Amino acid sequence: MAAEAADAVAVGTENIEKIEVRGMRASQKAAMNEKRFSNAVVDAITAEDIGKFPDKNIAESLQRVAGVSINRGFAGEGAEVSIRGVDPTLTQVQMNGQFVASTAWFSQGANRRSFNMDLMPSEMISGLEVFKSPVASLDEGGVGGTVILHTRKPLDLDTNTFFASAEANTNTLADSEYGLGGSALFSWKNDDETFGILGMASTLESIGRGRKAENYWEEGWSASGIAGFDQDRTRDAFDLTAQFQPSDALGFTLHAFRTELDATNTNQNFLVIGANGATMTNTANARIAPNGLPLSGTVNDAAWLAQDTNTRRAKMTSTVIDLRTEYQGDGYLLSGVLGKTYSDGGNGGNANGLWGQPINAATGITVDVDMDLADAMLLSPNGVSLSDASWQAFQGSSLAESKLEDEEVYGQVDLKLDVDFGAINSIETGLKLRSHEFTNRQFGATLGDTSQITNISQFDDGLLSDFDEVVAPGTPTEYVKIDGLAYWHALNDAVTSWDESLSNYGKIEEDVFAAYVQGNFDGDSYRGNVGLRYVKTKTEGSAYNGNLTEIDTFKGEYDDYLPSFNLAIDLADDLILRMSAAKVMTRAGYSQLTPGYRGLPDTVPESGRYQTSRGNPALDPFRATQMDIGLEWYYDESSLLSFAVFNKDIASFITTTKIFEDLTEVPVPHLYEVSVPDQGRGGKIEGFELQWQTSFDNGFGALVNYTYVDATGETDDGEPIRLPGSSRNQYNITGFYEHDYFTARIAYTNRDEFTAEGTALGNGNDVFDAQDFLDASVTAHITENFDVSLEGVNLLGEITYQRHSTGAETVRVITDNGSRYTLKASYRF
Template sequence: MLKLPKAIQSANRSLIRLGSLSALAIVSTGALAQGNSESLEEVVVTGIRASLEQNIDMKRNANSVVDAITAEDIGKFPDKNVAEALQRVPGVSIDRDFGEGENVSIRGTDSSLNMTLLNGQTVATSQWKVLSALSRGFNYAMLPSDLIASAEVYKTPQADIDEGSVGGTVILRTRKPLDLDSGTASVSLESQYSELPDVWDPSGSAFASWKNEAGTFGVLGSVVFQDRSVERHGAEVLSNYVPTTAKDTGEEVYVPWGLGSALFQQQRERRGVDLNLQYAPNEQFDATLHYLASELGASNMNQNFLPLSRNAVRDGGSNTQTNGNVVTSSDIDGALAGGHVAYDVIYRDGSSMDTDVLDLEANYDLGFARLHGQIGRTTSEGNANDWFYEWFNQANDDRVNWTYTNNGRPSASFDNSDWITNPTDELVLNGYFESQITMTDEEAYAQIDAEFDVEVGPINLIQVGYKTRDRDTGQDRVRTYASNLGANGNDAYFGTAADFWSGAVVSGLHGETGFGPSAYFDPDRNKLNAYFDALPDCAAGSTEICSNRDTTWYPSIFDINEKVDALYVKADFADDTTGLRGNLGVRYVTTDTTSGAWSFSSAQGEYAYDEVKAKYSDVLPSLNLAWDASNDVVLRFAAAKVIARPSPSQLTSSVSLTPESSSGSGGNPELEPYRATQYDLGAEWYFAEGAMAAVTLFTKQIDDYVFDEIRSEQVISPDGVLQIDSMRRPQNGPSVDLNGVETQLQYSFDNGFGLVGNYTYTDVSDAETQSGPVTLPGNSENMFNVSGFYENELFSARLAYNYRSEFFRAKTAVGSLYRDEQTSLDAQFSYYVNDKLSLRAEALNLTNETVNDIFSLDGGPTLQASEWENGRRFFLGANYKF
């Protein structure tokens, strides 16, 4: 029987003898347990065609429903990180909110309901974005593709793979030095042009592997650096559509709470290192020490000019026109209205996130059994920093007039408003704070597995194991803010726009989004720093404007501990007579959580720390059955029970309030996990070498579905008991059904051309709750990918198109928010100068697609919401193999 380590070694050596640094697709444990005692032959394979054949071989031989991408594929797809490569897999979709793939969704489930494992283990993750909640979904922006040898997407579970996914599990593999020839090395250099910021940025990677002459000890190392200038232009709808009363008509109407003409700029600095030490003194024993570290510097700045349409129509609207009860236009008279125009500028120096993994793995072959042990830890820290400044218009100022329109797209027109780019005192600075948020994620794990060769009917392998995990996630926050503004005879603002301006202007926005204004004044940060740094510290009895520096911000602080213990048993079977093979197993898992957070106690007059404990257990059976009906046809059936635990941000008992809009959000530490029963039925036809046609039907009944319930709630705060009309909290709800079909086609012609395509359809039912019907976020009904390629001995070219239909994002008090359909067209060209040197050119988002949100009003029309432009990206690079 072929064993996993030997399969990996043979696969890698086959490619390395060709001078390629790409690894073959790793054959799954289930695929190996077929009673096949033949050794892998060393076959000469190169190029796109060979890589696709390797992916097909893995899918064909696996017992579970699995799709794979090898490092050769990741290098040759027009994709710059692993997520962007994975979107070519049937049933997999991603988001590119900042022009780069970050989160992966599988089979219509949100990214937080899927797992990513590195060499079979969790990778800790965090965020750099202030408004991002801690999630279980892995942020692929942290993981350059250069560090990964292969990626496997398990659509159906196995008992020996960690539980925690409803959609699917992505297993990433790194290389091992004893699988490669000693002295294997390569260097890649690349330059990236980003269209919106109009700059070139460098990136590069280096790889080297060595082993001693005896082949018993080896060292492998990779380093990666990638710089990227990010710019995003946004036409934003803030807080979506809300009801209000029009001043001039007295009618109840719907209008966005606020609009935003946004400019986001960021300098991303990604650094990564991967180190493997492997020791195998004999054929019975081997051990690998693996260290991976990746960090992303994400300092950024966000500017947003904000016409507050709700306040404006309510307080100063005239000639208000509606279509139904939706405002289509209104003239805003600044002389009648109070605060109806704002301008936010946020500097986020030092924002970052990092992750690291330290893992020790050992295997020992006893002859009659094989033992496997793995122990390690993974940590991540995200830092989201804010220096926030907000200007508002002076009340009853007829210089600040504008017009709100919504003819299919909400917009604001500021005719004859030269003050926007040449301000005096129309806007005053009366909002300020500094904030530092630290998000942490840490998991320690240990597992032991044993597999035994048996001959019990068709069963040829029994595998048992135990794993324990201890995970801590949390968030800390400190704030600096001013006191006594507008009190004790002080001014009601820090200064006017002119006081904090030196003449700079932001311009050139909304070339694609059709929004306004497209230019506005750019504050002078040095003047802002000088003013607020000079404020005195607040002290007891202070009456002047002063600063409360580095104050612990209790409402945002929480800690969650999660202890998981799992036992499993799995049997692999194969019957040469009938052609049936597969695995049957069960996993028993217990989960203990402790959620701690701060809440304000009116009795004590201060914040008090509370903990809530919860515990649950699950029995998770799984069956994967494959039938080799003929030499070129494989039929499949799979059934399993799965779970996905709530996100850390859903489990916290802390709350966040926005009293101005009477809204807020909080967690629920007593949530149960998502639980699902799922079935797969598939057929695969391998009608030619390197060719395949496949179809898979799948269904999932998801119980204990977690949805956000919006309700009125009284919340105790330092300002007293607040009535929050729209308080959002997660709750376990009723069942939803998710059904779908995946289709795949792959074919390589004899003339060098080839085609790879897939289409996925998913349908999810609504669940009825007290808050109305709700559905799964992240589910696109239609997804398809098509890639065409050509290659010969001199060059290769590939064009890849991806489509994803609209999907539900969130429920609000008066409607539902959706992400509109998304498309992308990417391309790559490679020229092989010789066996060692290759040149390449790539392009992402060739058609300059924008990212759009749409809003469906309950009982009303569907309206345009936000739209963001990320621009095109182009790459030129070279790779040299030693």
Template sequence: MSKSIFKKGMLASSIALILTSGTSAMAAEQVSSVAESDIEVIEVKGIRSSLKENINAKRFSSNVSDVITSEDIGKFPDKNVAETLSRITGVAVSREFGEGEKVSIRGAGPKYNRTLLNGQTVGTADWFILDEANRSFNYTMLPSVIVKSLEVNKSPVASIDEGSIGGTIVLRTRRPLEMDANSVSLSLEGQYSETSEETDPQLAGMYSWKNEDESFGVMVSAVKQERNLERQGFEVLGWVESADDKYSVPRNIGAPKFVQSRERETIFATLQYAPTDSLLMTLNYLDSKMDVDNQNSNLINFAFGDRAEIIANATKIENGAILASSAGGNYAYNFINRVSSTQTDQLHLDVDYQGDGYSLNVELGRTEAKGGTYRETSWEYVAVGAGYEYDLTGTPNVNVGVNPADGNNFAAGWIWGGAKPTTDEETFAQADLTFDVEFGPFTAIKTGVKYRQAERTQGRHAYSWHAPFADGGPDSDHYLDHIFDSCPTLAACGLDANGAISIDAGVTGNITQQVSHNRGLMEDIAFNGLNGVSAAYAIHDNLAEIWEVKEDILALYVQGDFSGDGYRGNVGLRHVSTDQTSYGYEFSGDSWGLNTINGDWLTPKVLNWVSQDNDYSEFLPSFNIAFDLTDEQVFRVGAARVMARQNWADISSSETFGSLTGGRGTGSRGNPNLAPTIANQFDLSWEWYYDDASMLSVAYFAKDLSSLRSTVTVTEDRYDQENDVFVPVDFAQPGNGLGGSIQGIELGLQHDFGGFGVSANYTYTDASADEERDISKAGTGLVEGTSKNMLNLMAFYENDDYQARIMYNFRSDWYKGLHFNGDELFNDSFGQWDASASYNVNQYVTLTLEAVNLTDEEIVEYNTNEERIMSIYSNGRRYVAGIRVNF
């Protein structure tokens, strides 16, 4: 950056710091002296200093927003950006696998918020095969070490991208021309996870350089992290109701163990060139890849034909749900092996030109992501007629009628598999022009245009090991028979060679004593061969789950920034047009929805790639004003019309469903004609900055939503491959429903005692849908992602050598959407304690220690009512110790 441009950035920071401790008149004098001196970077170090900078950013913003900055290079409050966001008032985070992944803001779920890196989209392709393609950002892909600050814009401005109902999160990275030349940051950490009992390394490094003229600079960051993740738990994968009786019966009661090896490598680089005092060019490049192979083992029952017996033997019933009973049905081991990964990159060119009375910003770039499950193999061995008894009250207790730790009790059942690759791409181009004006209260007029071309795809393959041998084979008709003839029980062929394991989470009974499956041998048999017979399996396109969605988005805006004696703000209008096309297969039902791609076994007579268009335009006005009631108090008012496009999976031509064993299934499907969700919102806030690191704030927000996604049920027959029959499936399909409302209150307090400080915030949110609640229709009358109560607490202590903090994060229960089987899924209230401490050996070296989930809280999910448990997951505690070097 050139000296003049560089000093503008430093000047802004100086103004913020000066105004915090003095009056406007004093600031004017001091700013004048600052402008005339060759001031260098203002370093912000320590918890207290970081909190002061956060307060400054919030205080002088024109809209309702919150900011968190790093205390030092590579030192964010949490290792995961999503977990850092959860400390902000009104922001909640999901932690399905023990790490923060997706965020909700002010009662709006993850799909109703946007995350931008330096103002632009970052592609996301989820790795988990059960995840739907949504618009939320997966924060596990972005290590916090590369982030300088993050801001949550709760009230919109016309110049920021549309697409969120709750808020827009902007992550800012460091730039070399803002840093000292030859800045270096290195860190080495070891993370111990209680559940996996593994210690994993985490390495990070950053180097920044600029020339003496400060016209050219380069910064490179690299992060390598490993984590052996293990999640143990208890699951009920559905509650089945029938028109023939008044009861709800649990099915697929199991105790799963999920194991995953995560290897994440991230490179972020920034190149800056300022050939003149007026021109600055910045090129950012992000490349982040995570290999996430995983396996899930589950000892699970199949309570379909057992319904009458379960009802007859019931001993505990609440609200029609049979919570304790017994039956003589089957229990099975279900072993799932997955090869998975996810990768994202972004190339972003940012050009700033400062003219005489105007400035021009041009940004160009592209982001691409690919990922998913590239191979899945599922094996099933069954204890036929073993029988079981269960009690789901309190801590669930389940006992199987045979010893589940003995592989000899489980006979050959079935093998299936597949793949689910996904991609996410976007090309963007924008130009923003700002004119300095003196027109009444207006000080600047901004206008701009932005074009985005986005594409999201999903592939889906199904593997069949029971396809006929192409050129003949052994005596059996197909390879699946050959496998099970050779390995008739789980103990045969060494499939149980890894011995027994104990599930230690959320359940008691002998269901916790299980066989550890031999993944390597299973994979070898499935894909290479057995006893001299080469593996033979068919790969089919699962036509109903293959889709593509394209969007062309054009946005235009004009915005006026104004200020006067004791007030400042902006008013603007953004117009957005969206051209959307959804693609999918149209096919006949003669091949059961499959098309064999490595042979000629199954081919539908009718197979066409078809499309559906859905176009819409919106005007989005916004207004923000901040009044300086006193030197210490600010009152804000904001009003806007906002929009959020529906999830990719919801507007796709896809469908998916669960197990069909038992003669009926449930699932979900997309709707390409969905309209976006629109909301008119209103914000009020009062902020009292009674000390340079202390503040008290109260905010009220209200959102009047239209066209919330509703759910309708469509029943169609689908093919049950295992039993070679067609069965009815009840599909939950999204529709353009009625609206709803979200309103709430945010309370925030931050106080510094000098060396010791506390921070607390609370959010109350009341969300309701205009659609009438009908418990017999899944998803009706519900708003996703909203917790009524959220609380964050933090206490810290620091001196010149030591820093320590303890943090608590809580949110009450919330509706998560439809389970993959079509059932409603709720998350019970969740609270987590975390702590961190550090010791400065000297000005360059710091020792760190962190603890995550100190009280070993479990994640609990349920269906409709809390007694209808769906899952209990334990991710365990994690401890991180490390050393960080900055110079």
């Protein structure tokens, strides 16, 4: 049924060679086999053997698919997927063909529609598909493409299947700290194979680190600093599936999934704040920034040397429960699904603190933030030591909490009819209804007596170190570390009341109706499908009016007709010519639609930056017309050489611009820098991808791919703009060796510069420099059922650079996320 697109539309199952997947080479062969017999442009990753998914992080596996690249989160882990140079927010991610509600923990981060794949344990995945071309029976929403994750089912496994694993992981920046985890799966079915039940539980603590140099010297508040980000996340996930097959014709599947993430984190930034060019002692021949500040010299006064600390007790949950049924009649297949998915999350309360003292002639700080020339930053205090807590006096605090809720109820029915209309052998049609609600709220704490907090030494937790790779020689590479949770509790204990910030309130209600018809055809040397999907979207946004006295509503409505065509021609037994064309759309993200202001401060911001963002529920979606043509040569049973050319003509897209608004009816009236969605005029993405995959008889194998993308766009005013997610060149090289006693894999990934949402204060898109990552793993097969593996991620210790997206080459953030290692033991029978 369309709810599980791979089963219904991607694969001609009657043609597929059945493969028993028990190792890496067999898994690669199965994925290639799925691509070969699909009717659409599809790539796959299979893991039929439990625990054999190639990476701990699903996104990091996807980056090795041709045409796929990823963005990395605050701790350097794979987070978002870009397909063929398209903004990762336009990649649709589904579980078993359905949307999964999720929320974000970072209060300045955008709330999107895609499920964060890091919330799904890889052990729960039997495989995934990357749809680069749509079909009418597949949910709309992926201008870039659609990724479908498939969970396991008990009737597909042997009865009494058992799997268990235990692991430990660390980060080279973690000072001998380790995260522990484990998972267990049990699947049972009766002798008649009419009923089965599968349960799986997983828990994992992961160690995430970031060491950064941050440069805001030219952005109006004259600040730069060295920041440390520590996040020890704990993810608990549960999956339960029951199948009932009372007859060969009738089947029911009940699936429940829940993941909980404790994403508690502390970010510390030692900053020079509020430098004044008139009082600086400038370096000879120092360059001058656009705001008039010299880029190198000594800051003498009229500024602060201070730590800005933020601890967030962030938590998120995502839950899915649905019931699927399928009936195979005489010449038809009728199927349906009813389900609900919901999520809640937020920052859990952000405890902010400012610690330090004003700069004077005795405690000046020498700076060199000319980072477009030297790609490094110098901050050298002259009169104090950053490792000394005694002078770091308490200067102010705040405690604010963001709360997010996301929910969708869905129902669909699908019918597939066997017909004999010439080349058309079956017709599929169906209806789907979705009702969605997203809510954003923010609360500020009124703090009582905090006089007992006087100095950061009260929360001393040693030293924060390992900044050597991101700063210039002469900058301190360690400073006082705060016990963030202890400080959070100290502020929380001082709370006298919590008050909702009405100006931050926003709600989006969205109703979607979809209907489609699709014809599937084949002949002696060709196969494919042609179809049309119709979608009506109604949106209602709610936010408080300017006087904060009542809620105003704003409505939007639009229709989309989305034709699609896929054709595969067998030029020879081993040579396939593949063509596709379609219209695609992606709705705007919830942050872009929500009319209320987001992230307004409840107190005067310590940084001195008055920033917020708001959306517009009347925004049109992203729309594009796409075409591609490719040639695939399967020159032996485990080898593939392919070439594909693709084009996306983007009729409309949404970008972000910044304006200044004088906000008066808000907790802190001021002139604010406001990030608002901006309707782009259009753009074009063109490129090609090459792919080679093979396995040799001696146990070695390789996967190599290269993608070229030329992406251009214009704002509504006709100004050229960088399209997020696009690297002109990217390639992946993976080599592996498989033996009866061990398996080894090494993978190298490289991509050119690209634009993406940054991790700097104020957020927005930044330009990231070219990146390359090297990962490796080795698994020892101790017995037939017992494995021990070691995985290393970012073995090269890649340092990432992000620059202003305005065209200036000045570096905003330099980040070292360290290398990650995981030692794992697993047992199955």
